[in-house]
Amino acid sequence: xxxGVNDLENHWMPFSGNRDFKTHPRLISKSKGxxxxxxNGDTLIDGSSGLFCTPLGHGRKEIADAVHEQIxxxxxxxxxxxxHEGSFALANKIAAITPEPINHVFFTNxxxxxxxxxxxxxxxxxxxxxxxxxxxxxSRERAYxxxxxxxxxxxxxIKNREAFPATxxxxxxxxxxxxxxxxxxxGMPENGAELAEDLQRIVDTYGASTIAACFVEPIxxxxxxxxxxxxxxxxxxxxxxxxxxxxxxxxxxxxxxxLGKPFAAxxxxxxxxxxxxxxxxxxxNIPMGAVAVKDxxxxxxxxxxxxxxxxxxxxxxxxANPVACACANVVQDLYIKEDAFNKAAQLAPYFxxxxxxxxxxNKIVFDVRNYGLMAAVEVRKEGIPAGVLGNELxxxxxxxxxxxxxxxxxxxxxxxxxxxxxxxxxxxxVLEEVLTxxx
Numbered sequence: 001x002x003x004g005v006n007d008l009e010n011h012w013m014p015f016s017g018n019r020d021f022k023t024h025p026r027l028i029s030k031s032k033g034x035x036x037x038x039x040n041g042d043t044l045i046d047g048s049s050g051l052f053c054t055p056l057g058h059g060r061k062e063i064a065d066a067v068h069e070q071i072x073x074x075x076x077x078x079x080x081x082x083x084h085e086g087s088f089a090l091a092n093k094i095a096a097i098t099p100e101p102i103n104h105v106f107f108t109n110x111x112x113x114x115x116x117x118x119x120x121x122x123x124x125x126x127x128x129x130x131x132x133x134x135x136x137x138x139s140r141e142r143a144y145x146x147x148x149x150x151x152x153x154x155x156x157x158i159k160n161r162e163a164f165p166a167t168x169x170x171x172x173x174x175x176x177x178x179x180x181x182x183x184x185x186x187g188m189p190e191n192g193a194e195l196a197e198d199l200q201r202i203v204d205t206y207g208a209s210t211i212a213a214c215f216v217e218p219i220x221x222x223x224x225x226x227x228x229x230x231x232x233x234x235x236x237x238x239x240x241x242x243x244x245x246x247x248x249x250x251x252x253x254x255x256x257x258x259l260g261k262p263f264a265a266x267x268x269x270x271x272x273x274x275x276x277x278x279x280x281x282x283x284x285n286i287p288m289g290a291v292a293v294k295d296x297x298x299x300x301x302x303x304x305x306x307x308x309x310x311x312x313x314x315x316x317x318x319x320a321n322p323v324a325c326a327c328a329n330v331v332q333d334l335y336i337k338e339d340a341f342n343k344a345a346q347l348a349p350y351f352x353x354x355x356x357x358x359x360x361x362n363k364i365v366f367d368v369r370n371y372g373l374m375a376a377v378e379v380r381k382e383g384i385p386a387g388v389l390g391n392e393l394x395x396x397x398x399x400x401x402x403x404x405x406x407x408x409x410x411x412x413x414x415x416x417x418x419x420x421x422x423x424x425x426x427x428x429x430v431l432e433e434v435l436t437x438x439x
Contacts, residue, residue, distance in 0.1 A: 017391075026398050031058035034416055034423050036403055044398065047427045048405040048414045052221065052253045052374075053284025055344070055417040056334055063285055063330055070326035079107075079320045086325035093332040094281075094292060097262040099271045104298035106312075107320040108289035111252035111278035112146030115215070117291045118274050119150045120314050122213040122246055125297050128304035131244070134212040135170050138202055138245075142176040144222035145215060145250055154215050157223055157407075172206070174198040174216075178226045183367040184360055185227075186352055192229030199239045208243035213274075218264035221253035224410030225369045225376035233270040240273075246297075247272040252289070256280035257335065257417060259372035260345030267372065273297060283331045288324040344373045344417040347424070351375070351415065354428050362432070363439045364389070366409075373417065376410045377431070381438070393434060402430035 008022045028044075030037040034057055036044040049055055056063075070086070077084055091105040106121070108114045119137070126134040137154060144160065145151035152160055153168035156176065161167065175198055182189045199214060214236060220226035240247040249272040254264035256277070261267040263275060274297065278289035305311040318324070335341065352370050359377055360368050366380040381389050390409035397404055397411075404411040411431075415424065 024395070026395070033057045033059065034419055038398075042401065044401050044403050045423060045426050045430070046403050046416065047431075048403060048412060049280075049416050050284050051279065051405055052258065052412075052414045053279040055257060055280050055340060055373075056283045056331065056338070057416045057418045060283065060285075060334070062334060063283060063327055066326045066330040067286065067323055070323050074322045077322060078317075080315060083320070084322050084325070086322055086329060087320035090320075090325050090329050090332065093329065094277075094290060097332075098275065098292050099263070099265050101295045102265075102271070102275060102292045103295050104293050106291045106293070107325075108278070108291065109287045109316055109318050109321075109324075110146070110289045111250075111276065112148045112151050112289075113316065114252065114276035114278055114289040114291050115145045115154065115250065116148045116150040117314060118213075118215075118248055118276050119154075121274065121291065121293060121297065121301070121312070122248070124301050124312060125246070126212055128300050131209075133209055134244075136206055136211045137168070137171050138174060138199060138211060138214040139171060140174045140176055140216055140220070142178070142220055142223040142226065143173075143215070143217060143250075144220070145217075146252075170210075172202045174202070174214075176220060176223075176226055177228055177232060178369075182229075184356070185369065186356060187371055188227055189229040193231035193235055195229070196232050196235035196239065199236055203239065203243050203245075208245065211243065211245050213246040213248050214240055215248045215250060217250045217252075218254050218268060218270075219259070219371055219374065221374070221412070222407050224378060224407055225371070225374055225412055227369055227371045228268070233268050237270050237272075246274060248274040248276065250276050252276060252278045253374070253414075257341035257344045258374055258414065260341060260348055262341060281331070282324060282327045283334075285331075286321075286324045286327045287318075288321070288328055338418075340417045347415070347417070347419060347421075348372050350421055351413075351424050354424055355413075358428050358432055359435065362435045364435060373415055375413045377413070378410045379435070379438075380409060389438070393438065396434050396438075397430060400430050400434055402427055402434075404431070 027039040028036045094105050095103045139154040141156040143156040145154040153171050156173050251263050259267035273294050275292045282288045302311045364379045364381050367378040369376045387408045390406040394406040
């Protein structure tokens with residue numbers, strides 16, 4: 001079907017109700033700082049850093065200049081059996097902020113690719129250790145690990161799984177950590193650490209020697225900010241260590257300062273074996289992801305191969321793309337120059353205070369959950385099926401001047417680190433107005 005240049009029909013949109021959207025389109029024409037501007041020229045404050053991607057704000061000239069210069073210098077060169085300086089500089093910068101001994105970085109193009117890459121690394125690590133019987137993976141209910149088949153196999157969000165049933169076998173799921181009696185808890189719940197014992201039960205059921213890795217989001221993000229109870233991640237780490245299971249943290253959302261530290265691993269003081277990342281690695285400006293691993297994992301795989309052989313048969317056409325690396329390098333420099341992670345930590349208490357003070361008592365608010373500069377406001381209304389209210393509220397908020405990412409009935413806030421108290425107030429003003437109008 002052919003259509004005119006202003007027709008919306010030819011673009012099949014991701015994670016969208018295409019028919020509904022194309023009837024009432026919501027188009028972003030410009031972004032700058034904390035704000036978006038729609039097709040009518042109206043202003044929206046960005047309450048979710050895009051999709052948790054842009055903590056430094058939109059339209060940063062420093063990033064644009066670095067990308068422009070790189071395109072003119074070396075726009076593309078393959079990374080198979082050759083390289084460029086930018087990727088090695090970027091790996092050094094990331095290794096400088098990951099916890100020890102996580103010092104080796106493999107570059108991808110998205111969080112989804114990072115998860116599938118991590119699955120392959122896990123398999124090869126155990127194979128190199130002559131422990132190839134470890135074919136089982138453990139993840140969690142309500143988990144989101146991207147949209148490639150490996151990530152969907154690990155995911156515990158029903159809509160992501162039921163449409164694509166031909167997933168990997170040998171995946172067991174832990175229970176998620178949200179409990180109905182732990183609503184409106186600020187930060188980490190006091191109760192629930194015992195949920196980590198699900199991993200021990202899986203070990204007891206299938207045998208430790210069959211389990212390759214346990215994948216968890218330190219905070220389950222896309223499902224609606226499920227914060228781990230105190231002691232939960234520590235217990236997972238303990239069980240994994242005792243049983244030779246690799247612990248993988250999916251830090252695609254929590255990475256690069258969202259919790260006030262470089263990564264959730266430092267925020268919760270629990271060190272995994274592997275970390276996946278994406279989104280804020282380039283401030284969302286160019287697609288990129290990465291997998292960072294402990295030295296021992298890298299060295300085991302590299303040293304198992306014969307001299308001059310390819311040690312890891314995996315990679316992408318755009319792995320460590322020169323332009324993406326240039327973008328990520330300047331973003332990493334800006335995080336340090338602007339003390340961005342500390343700014344996030346300093347803004348978080350005000351963000352928490354205002355959310356709970358002004359939103360928690362609203363009639364249709366079922367729960368508020370938060371940690372650092374990340375929070376979810378979950379809504380429910382009698383007689384309305386799950387997901388319908390959240391979808392409607394997201395559209396209403398857009399036209400009132402606020403972008404918030406919704407999953408089902410949970411609106412997920414993730415303000416940019418450059419936000420001020422005034423910006424937080426502005427976000428909550430719009431949220432409060434729309435929630436009240438829907439009572």
